[in-house]
Amino acid sequence: MKVKQLGEDCLKGIFEFTSDDKITLYSCLKANRAFCKNVVPILWRNPWINSSNYYDDTIFWKLIGKTILKCLPKESKENLYKKGLRLNPSITELPLFNYVSYCQSLSDKIIQKLVDNILDGYNCDHYDYKSIIQEEFWKLFLRQSFNIKILKLPSFKIFDLPDSRGRLSNITTLECDTSLPSEYFLEIPKYCNSVRRIEIFMNFNNFNEGIESLILTQNNLRELKFRAIEDKKFKFKNSKTIEFLSNSLKSIEFENKVCLSSQIFSSFTNLTELHINLKNFDYCGLYCLKDIIIPQLEVLDLSNAVGVNFDTYSKLISNTHGFLRIIKIETKSHPPTSNIELYLQTLITYCPRIEVVPIWLARRQSLDNFDNFLVSSNELKIIQIELKEPNDNTINRETVLAKPIFELLATRANPELKKIYLRGRWSFNHIDLQEFFEMWKGRRYLTFHFDNEFYSYYIVKVCEEYYKQGVINGGTINYTSKV
Structure with missing residues (x-):
């Protein structure tokens, strides 16, 4: 029994270690029952992100929606049938796992997308049935999901639903929309005060008193993310909020716009991470970065x-x-x-x-x-x-010799350097690469990724040889052209 338990624990540890490698996990599903039993809970923590693995996004949402329909309790399925919704008879089958119980991420957009794809093709009053299934899905998740950690607040008071108060106490990431009424946020601190990350979507409004009050009630808040669609700065009207964030905040992320003034930004002196994704040009936001002092920034x-x-x-x-x-x-x-x-x-x-x-x-x-x-x-x-x-736009752009770069990396770089990426139209031959690897011997093993102008069998052989010798431990070769 102890040996069996040790094997189970080892399997769990291995799969947890590879939890970010979805392709590997998928390949393990059909290996045997023990593998499947350990992999399914990991894949279903946040199954929605796996839609990128499907060529047709619609097929993914139809399949996963059908699976969740099977997880509905018998009385819910009968309720749908009584309301006139004639879904595929296969939903009466019991699923192999209680998939919903493993889910840790939930939002109204996810529920909407599931329902839209379930109803797609049915000859029925889409709006009425949509609201019925949405309600059943929310009840299902709040009744059976035991550890919801990521929640986007829906457009209704979620804590008024049965079972929500017990199921949402472990939330670590909360997504908020500034267009929601401030009173929607008042119930949250009663049941959830250990949120680590708050994501704020600035939907035309640049201030929400409820969100600001929510921030002040969280004991473990470390990260803020702002998503803005207009050139507006998010306003903090309570000076206590800025003081609170200056002590607790470690990471700020901006998507589309840098929507904090440089004065408020510089108040967050304990920041260690800054993430900015400028999908749209943001001249004003970029200009304010010149005036920001972040003394402890690490990332x-x-x-x-x-x-x-x-x-x-x-x-x-x-x-x-x-x-x-x-x-x-x-x-x-x-x-x-x-x-x-x-x-x-x-x-x-x-x-x-x-x-x-x-x-x-x-x-x-x-x-x-x-x-x-x-x-x-x-x-x-x-x-x-x-x-x-x-x-x-010159078509025949000249390549640049990589040999001088190789020499500097091998002779001048920190001995602990472990990964090198060369991107662009670099030119080198197998002798250049062999000399580089020879100079690298005795240092830490290297992961080497590079582009080369022309395909070379000899370069491939050199890489294989030094891989065998343990000089390099992996990498990729990209060729601009192949002969």
């Missing part, structure tokens, strides 16, 4: 960044106090060469603890600053080096 994550604004990003980095460890920047366009030099110099001066960083290099650019950066970055673990493309 800076910028998505959809624009190259011409690298002077602003460099200024933001210089307003930290040397704690930055991780910089992630995904760009829509490459920075000008002058901004590349400024960025490198800023890293050298203000980021002595940097571990993860992207670097841009321009053609015919001096490598002095890059050399100095490698020497000064004593804790560097992961580096992405991207070749800046010219602004013109």
Whole structure:
């Protein structure tokens, strides 16, 4: 019995360790009963994100909606039948698992999408049946989901529903809409006061007294996310809220717009993470970043960044106090060469603890600053080096030799460097790569990702050989063209 229990515990540990690898978990479902029993609860914690694995999103929502219909209690199914809704007879079958009980994420959008796809194709009064099934689904989740952690507040008072008060006490992430009436938030602190993350969708309103009151009642609040659709700043009208957040807040995330004033932003002196996803151009928001001082910032994550604004990003980095460890920047366009030099110099001066960083290099650019950066970055673990493309539309763009970059990485970089990404039209042959791997011997094993201009059988063989020797432990090869 003890051996059997040990095996079960080991399986759980293994699957928990691979919980982010959905493809691997799916492949384990049909292996045997023990695998299936341990994998299903993991996949159903937040099954909605798995729709990206389906070519046809509609098929996914139909399948998962049908499965949830099967989880409805017998009286609910009979109620749907009495109301005239003739669904597929297969929903009377009992599911293999009580899938709903594993769900940890819930929102009105999820419920709506499930119901819309269930009713798609039925010749019935869509609106009436939609409200009936929605109500049954909300009751189902609140009755059987034992550990809901992520909740988007619906457009009704959810705590008025039976079973909601006991099921929602473990919420860690709460999504709020500023268009909801303030009184919708008044019941939440009575049953839920350990929210770690609050996501605020600014739906035309830039202030909601209920949301501000909610913030002040949470004992474990560490993260705020703002999603804005207009050029408005979110307003805090209670000075106690700003004081509270300045002590507790560790992470802020903005989607679309940077919707806090620089004065309020700079009040959050204990911030360690800043995430900005600028899906739309936000001149005002970017401009205010130059005036923000975040002394303890450790993680800076910028998505959809624009190259011409690298002077602003460099200024933001210089307003930290040397704690930055991780910089992630995904760009829509490459920075000008002058901004590349400024960025490198800023890293050298203000980021002595940097571990993860992207670097841009321009053609015919001096490598002095890059050399100095490698020497000064004593804790560097992961580096992405991207070749800046010219602004013109020249078809036959020249490639750039990677050999000087290889030499600097092998001789000047921190011995603990473990991942290198080369992106762009780099050119090197198998001899260049072999010399690099030879210089790397004796250092930490390396994960190496790179682009090369022309396909080379010899480069592949070199990688295979040094993989066998333990110099590299993985990576990817991308070729611009194949011959």
